[in-house]
Amino acid sequence: MKTKVALITGGYTGEAEVSFKSAAFVQAQLDKEKYAVYPITITLDSWFHVTDAGIKISVNREDFSLDIDGDIVMFDVAFIILHGSPGEDGRLQGYLDMIGLPYTSCGALTSALTMNKEYTKAVISGIQNLYVAKSVLLFGPDRQGAGDVVQKNLTLPYFVKPNAGGSSIGMSKVKVPSELQEALDKAFDAANTGCQVLVEEFVTGREFSQGIFRNAKGELLVLPATEVRTTREFFDFEAKYVAGLTEEITPADLTEEQKERASRIIRDIYIRLNCKGMVRVDFFLEKDTDKFYFIEINTIPGQTPQSFIPQQVRALGMKESEFYAELIEAVIAPDPTLRT
Template sequence: MKTKIALITGGYTGEAEVSFKSSAFVYSQLDHDKYDIYQITITQDAWFYVSDSGIKCPINKEDFTLLLNDSILKFDLAFIMVHGSPGEDGRLQSYFDLVGMPYTSCDALTSALTMNKGYTKAILADIEHINLAKSVLLFDTQRAEGVSLVEEKLSLPYFVKPNAGGSSIGMTKVKVAEELQAAIDKAFDAENTGSQVIIEEFVHGREFSEGIYRNIDGELIVLPATEVKTTREFFDFEAKYIPGLTEEITPADLNEEQQSRIAKILKEIYVRLNCKGMVRIDFFLENDTDKFYFIEINTIPGQTPQSFIPQQVRATGMTEQEFYGTLIEVALKR
């Protein structure tokens, strides 16, 4: 009998449109001879599956079962492909823990923690060879005094972004002091991104993104790095999802010592944050100093054909079908 997989897509934020693209690609790459795959859409209004005949069938949220063709379908595993809330902030993981459903991503605590950029940096601060840009974390009660707090501790230019958002939504690069208040307001007002804003000093360097996961034998595997070169001011939402605005080089041009050093750092981050499944970590290599600077971690990284992780998987000689199959088998074994 085939393993029944609930491929979860959608979500409650503007990142839902990316989730639909990611889940469609994962669906196309999974081994349908081995798995029965059901795409389950989650919105704030409803959780449902659309049958082959076009009928919208609701999920029973009491136990995450599906009434289909007059019989109750129980899933063996949830493959979470929801970017943003509730798939990336721990809420969905908490639900699946309650109903006893295994899933492919990090657990609820790690997911919630890593959605908070400021708290994540605090936990990673003492890892050897890692560097963190100087930053200020603002809470909603500090909105009015934010400019003075930032100018007191940081030097221009700044990156201003929601502390709990993704896809660079609500993010601004500030080069002159007069732009700071508007950037803070934009970050605070970004939809469904929490009530905190983080401001970081700009790091001048090359930008990279690299995936890491644990294989069926429990070994941590670091995928080849991707270097990001964009024609935009920074790697914003448009640069990420509009073709032609960004050059992505996989594998990146890093020497053997740099590859070894960053692999060690990434493994320590994965273990320190108690990650599970696949994650993607973004970082800078600072100009002139050869220091690696942590940017952020993504626990539900994008899986469109052009996304970093599929690029990196292909660069190893592995197929996406093999890779996604490994994630499923590891989660089932866990």
């Protein structure tokens, strides 16, 4: 009997467009002989599945089931590929926990925590060989005097970004004081990001992104790193999704010592944050000091053909179909110790 997979996509933010592309790629890779995959779209207005015949079926939110011509479809596992809220901030995970449906991502608490960049930095503080940029966290009531607070505590240039956003939406690099207020307003006004803004001192160096996942045997496997080189000021939304603006090198050109150090750091981050499934850690390797600086962690990484994780999976020598199957089997494995 095939494993019934709810492939959850969509979302409440501007990242929904990327979620649809990611979900389409995952669906195309999954073994159709082994998995019966049902794409489920979640929006602010509705939760639904569209059948092969083009019929829109609403999800029964009491148990996350589908009624297709009188046939009640109950799922064995949810494959969450919904970037941003509610798939990456713990809301969806909390709901799935309540109805008892296992899923492929981090749990509700970890998801909620890691959507908050500054709170995440506080938890991972102290990990050996990992550094974090000096920063200021601003809340909605602080908006009036935010510029003064930033300039008093930090040294230019700054990175200004929503504290709970994704895909670099609402992010700016500030090089002179006159640019600061516009950058703060842009970050505060970014939709569905919680009205918190994080301002960090700029770290000069090479930028990397690296995935890690737990396989069906319960083993933690670190994927090869990707180095990001962009013609933009930084790796913003356009750099991520507009062709030709960014060069991505996978596997990255790192020394063996740097690879081993990064691997240890990423494993420690995964364990410290109690992650599950696949996650991706972004970091800088600071120029001159050779220190790894944490940027952020992404618990629902993009899965388009050009996304970092698929690149890294291929560099590891795996097929994407095998990789996604590992994520599913790790969740439904009969041995509960493999789910920790």
